[in-house]
Structures are given as structure tokens and as C-alpha cells.
Amino acid sequence: MAKLIGDGRRLLPLVSTPHKGGRSALTCQFRCGNACAHDVANTAGNAYFGDVVKEALSRRGMLRAGALGALVAGVGVAGAAPALAADPESAATTSGRPSGGSGDLRFTPVAPNKEDALRVPDGYSSSVVVRWGDPVLPGAPDFDFDNQSADAQNKQFGYNCDFVTLFPMGRDRGLLWVNHEYTDESLMFRGYAGGAAATEEQIKIALAAHGGSVVEIERAGGAGEWKLVTKGRRRYNRRITAQTPMKFSGPAAGSDLFKTAADPKGLTPVGMLNNCAGGTTPWGTVLTAEENFDQYFVNADKVPAAQKPYATRYTLTNGTPSSSRRFDRVEERFDLAKHPNEANRFGWIVEIDPFDPDSTPIKRTALGRFKHEAATTTLSRDGRLVAYMGDDARFEYVYKFVSKNRYIPGFDRHNRALLDEGTLYVAKFTGDSPAAEIDGSGKLPSDGLFDGAGEWIPLVSGDKSFVDGMTAQEVLVYTRVAADKAGATKMDRPEDVERNPVTGAVYVALTNNSNRTAAQVDEANPRPSNKHGHVLEIVEKRNDAAEKTFGWSLPLVCGDPNDAATYFAGFDKTKVSPISCPDNLAFDRDGNLWISTDGNALGTNDGLFVMPVRGKERGYLRQFLTVPIGAETCGPLITQDQRSVFVAVQHPGEIDGASPENPVSRWPDGDQPRPSVAVAWHAKGAKIGA
Ligand code: FEO
Ligand code: CA
Ligand code: CA
Numbered sequence: 258m259a260k261l262i263g264d265g266r267r268l269l270p271l272v273s274t275p276h277k278g279g280r281s282a283l284t285c286q287f288r289c290g291n292a293c294a295h296d297v298a299n300t301a302g303n304a305y306f307g308d309v310v311k312e313a314l315s316r317r318g319m320l321r322a323g324a325l326g327a328l329v330a331g332v333g334v335a336g337a338a339p340a341l342a343a344d345p346e347s348a349a350t351t352s353g354r355p356s357g358g359s360g361d362l363r364f365t366p367v368a369p370n371k372e373d374a375l376r377v378p379d380g381y382s383s384s385v386v387v388r389w390g391d392p393v394l395p396g397a398p399d400f401d402f403d404n405q406s407a408d409a410q411n412k413q414f415g416y417n418c419d420f421v422t423l424f425p426m427g428r429d430r431g432l433l434w435v436n437h438e439y440t441d442e443s444l445m446f447r448g449y450a451g452g453a454a455a456t457e458e459q460i461k462i463a464l465a466a467h468g469g470s471v472v473e474i475e476r477a478g479g480a481g482e483w484k485l486v487t488k489g490r491r492r493y494n495r496r497i498t499a500q501t502p503m504k505f506s507g508p509a510a511g512s513d514l515f516k517t518a519a520d521p522k523g524l525t526p527v528g529m530l531n532n533c534a535g536g537t538t539p540w541g542t543v544l545t546a547e548e549n550f551d552q553y554f555v556n557a558d559k560v561p562a563a564q565k566p567y568a569t570r571y572t573l574t575n576g577t578p579s580s581s582r583r584f585d586r587v588e589e590r591f592d593l594a595k596h597p598n599e600a601n602r603f604g605w606i607v608e609i610d611p612f613d614p615d616s617t618p619i620k621r622t623a624l625g626r627f628k629h630e631a632a633t634t635t636l637s638r639d640g641r642l643v644a645y646m647g648d649d650a651r652f653e654y655v656y657k658f659v660s661k662n663r664y665i666p667g668f669d670r671h672n673r674a675l676l677d678e679g680t681l682y683v684a685k686f687t688g689d690s691p692a693a694e695i696d697g698s699g700k701l702p703s704d705g706l707f708d709g710a711g712e713w714i715p716l717v718s719g720d721k722s723f724v725d726g727m728t729a730q731e732v733l734v735y736t737r738v739a740a741d742k743a744g745a746t747k748m749d750r751p752e753d754v755e756r757n758p759v760t761g762a763v764y765v766a767l768t769n770n771s772n773r774t775a776a777q778v779d780e781a782n783p784r785p786s787n788k789h790g791h792v793l794e795i796v797e798k799r800n801d802a803a804e805k806t807f808g809w810s811l812p813l814v815c816g817d818p819n820d821a822a823t824y825f826a827g828f829d830k831t832k833v834s835p836i837s838c839p840d841n842l843a844f845d846r847d848g849n850l851w852i853s854t855d856g857n858a859l860g861t862n863d864g865l866f867v868m869p870v871r872g873k874e875r876g877y878l879r880q881f882l883t884v885p886i887g888a889e890t891c892g893p894l895i896t897q898d899q900r901s902v903f904v905a906v907q908h909p910g911e912i913d914g915a916s917p918e919n920p921v922s923r924w925p926d927g928d929q930p931r932p933s934v935a936v937a938w939h940a941k942g943a944k945i946g947a
Contacts, residue, residue: 279788279837279838279857279858279860280855280856281913282913284856284908287908289552290552293772297652298570298652301741301742361946362867362879364378364380364381364879364946369862371862373886373921374885375885375924377881380939381937381940382938382939382940384935385933386484386485386903389418389466389931390410391485392412392413392414393494394413394494394496397413402929405462407461414437415435415437415468415469415470415496416467417437418905418907418933419436419437419891420436420534420545421435421436421891421934422434422535422543423896423903424611428476430474430475431473431474431475432473432611433472433473434535434543436534438467438531440462440466440467440582441911442582444915445463453583457587460582460583464499464588465499465500468497469497470497473493479942480938480941481900481938483936493611495611498528500527502525502527502617503617504524504526505523505524505526505619505622506621506677507621507624507677509623509729509730509734511523512733514598514730515601516598517590529607530547530550530553531547531549531550532546533546533630534753538608538642538672539664539672540672542608542673544607545606546606546646547604547605547606550628551628552581552582553603554599555585555591555592557573558574559593560573561597566738568593571627571737601626604627604629605622605624606621606624606644606646607619608621608676625732625733626735627656628649628650629647629648629649630647632645633646636664641675641679641803642664643803644658644676645755646658646754647766649750649752651749651750652773654683654684654745654747655746655754656683656684659679659680660676661680661719662674679718680715680716680717681716681717681732682713683743683745684712684713685714685746686711686746686748686779687710688707688708688780689710690708695779695780697778697784700821700822707780707810708808709780709781709809711807711809712806713805716736716739716743717729717732727742746781747782748770749767749770749773750769751765751767752765752839752840753765754766755843757844759846762794762796763794765794766839766841766842767790767793767839768855768856769789769790769837770790772786773787783814784822788816789814789859791811792811792842793809794811794870795809811824812825813826813868813878815836815838816837817835817859818833818834825878826876828877833878836854836866836880837856837858838855839852839854841893848871849869849946850870851865851866851902852878853865853892853893853904855891861883862884863888864883864884865880865883865884866881881902881937885906885924886910887910887912888909891906895945900942901936901945902945903934904934904936906932906934909922909925909933910923917929
């Protein structure tokens with residue numbers, strides 16, 4: 258909606274940019290700075306692998322084992338240890354062996370809908386755990402939509418919640434960590450007039466509403482509900498914002514590429530931005546992923562000539578729309594004409610210790626810089642720490658980091674250095690079917706699967722670069738450029754990556770890619786104009802996360818099951834739920850894959866789905882939950898006792914034309930929409946989904 262300002266000038270609509278798929282233009286504007294409206298950043302000449310020589314046949318045996326779910330449960334997956342360590346109530350529940358998994362799921366799926374409500378299956382309940390604006394720190398005022406201030410927001414729960422994880426403190430208490438990915442000022446403030454016309458207080462509120470929160474929560478009742486602790490001492494509660502002092506560690510710390518007027522040593526970045534998904538470490542810290550950081554900077558076209566190609570590769574040069582947040586108006590560092598290195602200080606995996614409110618968050622440079630989505634840790638067979646990561650943009654790559662040293666349970670000082678020393682790899686996927694059989698229709702090739710082999714290409718290890726013409730520090734700061742040169746495979750927007758705690762297989766959500774052309778399809782990204790996305794399964798050689806080769810297949814090609822170009826691992830498509838735009842992934846301890854969606858291009862609300870990935874119900878995908886209109890589903894987290902499912906309901910009501918005067922959603926309280934973390938449980942405390 259165009260807005261009138263005082264002199265009668267009609268400002269351009271805040272959200273006028275064309276957008277594709279099921280996401281509202283508001284979401285495109287505020288989340289990613291209209292990334293889809295701009296040219297694809299990756300113009301590297303490396304091949305779509307439909308062009309690549311097929312080399313997979315020798316690896317088919319391994320691949321089939323994964324594709325058919327034939328891997329034995331409990332096959333020594335070290336990665337189960339980190340998953341359990343980060344889950345609540347592990348002490349109370351680790352005695353039980355994983356059950357049959359798929360056969361246990363018996364709920365009636367939630368039907369697709371466009372309601373302004375969080376819907377769960379019959380027999381289940383849900384409630385809101387914590388909302389945007391809820392008091393987090395001592396002295397925080399109660400939320401007052403019409404009397405917001407930066408001082409209050411610095412002490413209150415931030416805006417759009419994304420990654421959610423829970424650290425147990427005994428059976429009935431826990432620390433909830435939540436990312437606050439981005440702000441939508443047009444829904445946060447009445448009459449918001451856009452960047453240049455925003456008040457300085459609004460800009461400061463937005464800076465404070467980014468980042469993350471640590472909040473103490475406690476069980477309510479015996480069935481699976483959790484609530485925010487609102488009374489008594491909450492010693493761990495913490496807000497991290499775009500202004501929190503941080504530090505760099507790892508091989509690029511102190512790099513010339515980080516040095517600014519405010520930090521001449523290149524060691525102390527300030528704040529984190531656009532934290533999307535994340536992960537946890539076996540030693541009980543959070544890894545949070547800075548994603549679309551580019552949109553917060555202005556004047557990228559004025560950086561020194563030598564930096565311009567890199568600024569372009571990271572889409573910093575997309576320009577400064579009149580509606581941008583204009584953080585530079587209150588903090589000059591966001592003006593790249595004056596501080597060209599400031600943008601290099603964002604786009605990292607940030608480690609935060611939720612149990613030490615005074616700790617300084619650490620940007621771990623060994624994990625590279627890109628539009629980070631997840632950082633899922635696991636252990637290799639010999640005990641090294643492995644982190645899987647996606648770069649969420651069209652035609653970007655899948656990465657993993659393998660530590661040099663081994664994880665030693667209980668040796669905290671040693672373990673906390675693991676993420677500073679190791680090798681960063683990027684994935685190359687090769688198909689095993691003739692290119693002519695990957696015809697873009699979504700029809701399976703004659704061997705019955707979209708599948709093949711892959712390799713992890715090393716980019717950098719400590720101060721050793723494996724990329725011609727780039728130093729190790731350059732590889733870490735300009736990782737996308739290094740991966741281009743290494744010949745990585747261009748994927749359909751790699752989002753979350755998760756490892757199955759039962760089988761050890763690794764799953765990558767590839768959310769969509771409306772820009773892939775028919776000439777660009779390959780077996781790992783087999784549909785042009787891929788509106789609905791797919792899920793890719795990786796089985797590492799020897800099921801070892803540190804290996805350099807793997808097999809892969811696509812168990813799920815999303816969309817309306819009536820569409821011939823969809824695939825649900827061969828399961829009867831008359832029984833599955835429609836799904837579009839897979840984003841965040843999670844596993845329950847039985848090894849069922851939970852998938853949340855963002856931007857449902859089938860026209861109904863986003864939701865949370867569950868799909869067995871082994872046994873005869875592999876591919877039997879069912880919708881467990883839907884979120885209110887305009888929202889995406891984030892999190893998700895299934896507790897270790899499988900009695901509670903946490904989801905972040907991000908940007909409820911973010912629909913074109915919505916405003917505080919004309920809200921499309923009034924969730925959760927019948928007033929202005931408030932991004933919130935919710936929990937769902939079976940009313941009688943039964944296992945989720947059973
Ligand atoms: Fe913030 Fe890639 O989703
Ligand atoms: Ca094939
Ligand atoms: Ca995401």
C-alpha cells in the first residue's frame with residue numbers, strides 16, 4: 258500500500274517488488290532484502306552436474322543401502338551423542354531403545370487451511386511459551402505495542418523467532434534459546450514510513466529486536482506443556498542483539514579484512530544479524546547462523562574497486578531501497594562507503610554459551626562466511642566434530658567442517674577449541690542416470706531414483722588454502738568465491754541440514770529455486786522453476802561424517818501429491834499430505850524426519866510435517882501442525898521424551914497489505930500479531946504422533 262507523507266509525496270510501496278512462490282512481498286522485503294528480485298549472485302562457471310561426467314556407478318552399493326533405509330538402527334552413530342546432549346530430560350529417557358519409529362505414527366493429519374490459528378491434530382493441545390516483547394531481563398516492562406522503546410526491547414524477547422533449542426536443567430526446567438532473525442517494521446510500528454523517514458528510536462528498536470534470547474522455561478502440568486518462568490531469579494536469561502560485543506576466533510581472526518576504525522585489530526565485531534537456523538554443540542553451547550546480512554548495509558557500490566567483486570558475490574551491491582532499515586542512520590558502521598570492511602564481520606556461525614550470561618559470543622571463522630543456515634554438529638567415527646551447513650540462496654552450496662582434533666567428553670577447555678581448527682569442505686553432487694533422463698518433468702529416471710554420488714572438496718584447513726589464488730583467510734571470508742573455484746554443485750537453496758540420530762544419514766532441505774531453468778536441471782536439482790523444493794539424503798561413506806565421499810538420493814520431491822512431478826520415496830501418494838518449501842528439519846529419537854515449511858507455494862498456511870525415512874512407511878509424510886496465516890514454521894524441536902514439540906511461529910500476519918491498522922493476523926492474543934514460540938503436546942501426555 259502506498260503511504261502518504263507530510264509533503265504529499267507518495268512514497269513507493271514498501272513492498273512493491275515482484276516476488277515469486279508462496280511468500281508474501283513483506284516477507285521478501287524484510288527477511289532477505291528482496292533477494293529473489295535481484296540477479297542470482299552465483300555467476301560462477303562451475304557445472305550444474307547434469308553436465309558433469311557420471312562417476313557414480315561404482316558407488317551405487319552404498320547409495321542403495323541408504324536409499325532403501327537398509328542401514329541398521331544404532332549403527333554406531335556418534336552424532337546421536339550431541340543430539341541427546343542438547344535435548345531435555347536425557348537422563349530420564351535415555352534408557353529406552355529407539356522404538357520402531359515409523360509404525361508408531363498414528364495421528365490424523367491436520368488438513369491444509371488458511372486459518373489464523375495454530376492447528377494441531379485431534380487429541381493434541383498447544384500454547385504459547387514466549388512472545389515478541391515478553392520481559393526477559395530484570396526491569397523489563399510489559400509489552401506495550403503503542404509505547405515501544407529501544408530500552409524496553411533490549412530487555413524483552415526479540416522479533417521474528419527462528420531456531421529453537423532447549424538445554425535441560427533437571428527434569429522440569431530448561432533454558433530455551435531462540436534466534437531473532439529479522440524485523441518487520443511495517444507490522445511493528447503504526448504508520449511506519451520506511452528507512453529514511455523512520456524515527457531513530459524505531460531503528461534502535463529494530464537493532465535490539467534482532468539477535469537471540471535465552472529464557473528459562475518450566476514444565477506446566479504433566480502432559481508436555483512448557484511455560485516461561487516469570488517469577489523469581491532467572492540468572493541465565495539474556496538478550497543478544499545487533500549491538501552485543503562479540504569476538505572473532507579461528508584462522509581469520511585479526512585478518513586485515515576485518516579491521517575497521519572501531520576495531521583496528523580486527524578481533525571484536527559488534528552484534529549479529531539475520532540469525533536463521535542453527536545448532537548445538539556436545540559441550541552445551543548454541544551455534545547460531547547469520548544469514549541475509551547483506552541487506553543491512555548501504556553504499557556497497559562505493560567500496561574500493563578490489564572489494565567490489567566480493568561485495569557483488571555476497572549481494573551487498575543490490576542497492577539500498579528507500580524502505581531499507583537504514584541502520585547507518587544511527588550507526589555509521591553500516592555505511593560501507595565509510596567502513597567497507599564492516600560487512601566482512603557478518604555472515605558467520607556464532608557460538609554462544611547459554612549457561613554463562615557474561616560470556617562473549619564468538620564468531621567462528623573456521624566455518625567460513627556465507628549466508629549461513631544451519632550448523633548441525635555430529636561426531637565422526639574417530640570422534641572429530643563435524644558441522645553441516647547450508648548457504649541459503651539460489652544456486653548456492655552445501656558445506657561441512659571437520660575438526661582437526663577429537664572431542665573428549667568432559668574436557669571443556671579442549672572441546673571449545675575444536676571449532677577453530679579443522680577443514681572446511683564444499684559438496685559436489687553427481688548423478689548416476691543419463692542426463693537425457695533428467696528431463697525436468699520430475700519423472701523418475703529409469704533406475705527409479707534421483708540419486709548418485711558425491712564428494713566433499715576441501716577449501717581450507719587452518720592457514721592452508723586449497724584454492725588457487727586465494728589465501729586461507731580469503732577463503733574463509735570469501736567462501737562463496739572459493740567454492741565457485743572448487744567446482745561445487747549449485748543447489749536449490751540449501752536450508753537446514755540434519756543428521757538422523759538412528760541411521761546416521763544426513764538430510765538437506767532444498768527449499769525452492771524459481772530461477773533454475775530447464776537447461777540447468779541436474780539429478781540433485783531435477784525440476785526447473787522449482788517452486789516446492791525437495792529433500793536430499795546423504796549417506797556418508799562408511800556412515801562416517803568425516804569421510805570425503807558419499808552417496809545421495811532424493812527421498813522427497815515436494816508439492817501436491819496429485820502432481821506427477823512429486824515423489825514421496827515411493828509411498829502411496831493418495832495417503833500423504835501436500836508439502837511445499839521445506840526449511841527447518843529435526844529428528845525425533847525414533848529417527849522420524851520432521852520438516853517445517855516456509856512460503857507454502859500451494860497457497861495454504863505453512864506447517865510442520867513428519868515422515869519416516871526407513872521401513873515400509875518411508876515417505877509416508879503427514880502434516881502435524883499448521884501455523885497462523887502469513888507465518889512460517891521454524892524450530893522445530895521434538896524433546897527427547899517425545900512429549901513436546903516446540904515450533905517458532907515466525908512473522909504471523911506478514912501478508913501483502915497488512916499493517917497495524919489493518920492486521921491480517923491477530924494471533925496469538927486477538928490483538929497485533931506477535932511472533933512467538935509455541936509448544937504442542939498430546940492432551941494425555943502420549944508420545945507425539947503416536
Ligand atoms: Fe532464514 Fe534460509 O531461512
Ligand atoms: Ca538415478
Ligand atoms: Ca530457514
